[in-house]
Amino acid sequence: MTDSGSCSIPGGQYPSDCEITEGLRQRAMSRQGQEERGYAWRACLPKAKEIQLLLLDVDGVLTDGTIVYGNGETELKGFNIKDGFGITLLREAGVEVGIITARRSEAVARRAQDLKLAHVYQGVRNKIEAFSEILAAQNLTPQQIAYMGDDWLDLPLLSRVGLAATVADAAVEVREIAHYVTRQAGGRGAVREVCELIIEAKGMRAELFARYLR
Template sequence: MDPNSCTPSGPGAYPSDCEVREGYRKIAREKAMHNNRSENWQVTLSKAKDIKLLLLDVDGVLTDGNLIYSHEGKESKSFNTQDGFGLRMLQDAGVEVGIITARSSEALERRASDLKISHLYQGAANKLIAYQEIVKKTGLKPFQIAYMGDDWLDMVLLKRVGLSLAPANGVLEVKEMVHYTTEQSGGHGAVREACNLILEGLGKYNELLQGYLTRC
């Protein structure tokens, strides 16, 4: 007898915890079998299978691109919690995360600390220099690195990495050159979508999902 199988509840009885968990697992299996991802997603998976580092721009990628200033002149940013959870899952799967941005912000420094992001480069007017430092530090090859950006300043890196990504709100020139453009916009789940793509390419997505389903 399968030790993981459930004994059916009697007629009229509420389902057991085991039956509820198995129901969730069945739904997850069925969704995996009937994958409705876009054709572009499927094609891009082959480029995601070797990724060991995801680098991100901030404004327009981790945020919606809006800048908010207080009366005192302090800048604040709004971050998406689902993006944050996706980055944590990516790190759990052994993928490092880094940020390269031309601006500097205390809010970003706090967010990066909360998410335990390995590489944080703020005030990087020349993003290529920061990228080269990270490559030297990690010893990774370009095909093992993914980068997500939304504007012209990001092009210098997008053309150098193994997996280039843009959010739906990215400028046309960027979206035309990347391997994959997310359905979601920056600050509204674009980074989470990119994380899911990489996790699926690595063969880790369903494993992580099952792990959370068994917590029910």
Template sequence: MIRERMRNIRLLLLDVDGVLTDGRIIYDHNGVETKQFHVRDGHGLKLLQRAGIQVGIITGRQSEVVALRARELGIELVFQGAKNKLEPFRRILQQTGLRPEQVAYAGDDLIDLPVLRQVGCAFTVADAVEELFPYVDYVTRRPGGAGAVREICDLLLKQSGCWGEVTARYFAEVAE
């Protein structure tokens, strides 16, 4: 049952292009790559970390903006330029001592499939390559770069029973 497996998740690994972004890659006139990230995804990832669930990134591409965004969100597990995503995935398992069933992964394209098939919870986004759909546990309602990651974060927090604790400050009554 997917709900029970979500409860065991200690680490959320994310693809970048098409998951944390809408997949568009913008170049400036110097050839420097730019991407757009969604602020609500960022907050979701902070909430997840507050609940003790680690976050990591595995991307096939390489860009400075990804390193910047990861730094901003306090994400230390960052693997860029991974053509075979299973390699960094195995390295992360070794590094963290976690088992595959304690890891969730979100990806949107065929390159993500090998890792999606290994993890405890496999996520994809609404506008993913549709060939992924039979292999995942959950397809977000929102597309990549438009809050899909936030949806995953909120789901994991609610299923793990941490939602109330990590969001209590926002629901607290304002003191007179």
């Protein structure tokens, strides 16, 4: 990225594109430094730095938990665009993302395809089996995997991963064992929050932000 000292054009009446871009970057970085993330965020940075794969539950995490039945066997779900962009950013930072969910839905399959998710496990009641399969196939350790769930079915997996995350409106038992509880509720940007935690831990935030100013 060109530094602000090389942006100026002598005698120019208006700021150059380079100056505008650098100004935006500097203000964004300044706000980042001023933002109070809280003790839990800071405490989780060392764990988040090791993460190579983020696995997600769907209902109550990527969605707000609402299920709408259409005609026949059609099942409709709503996904948050901020979560989707957070996943895109995390993949750009070199961290893969996958889904392990107990339910099965065409809407989930389509969303996973849109986001180019690396691992998609639907209709899985025993999430540990899927987790073990992923560990073996990807040659990863539990400490290199983060999982985000919201209810009792997620407890066994949350207790095994390097970074256990949950949403603000998760079951109390899940919030009690999670390393990180988001400020946002499920389906309302909670996944984006965890993606940003991992990105910041890896020192990639400024680089990713700069790419979107070009």
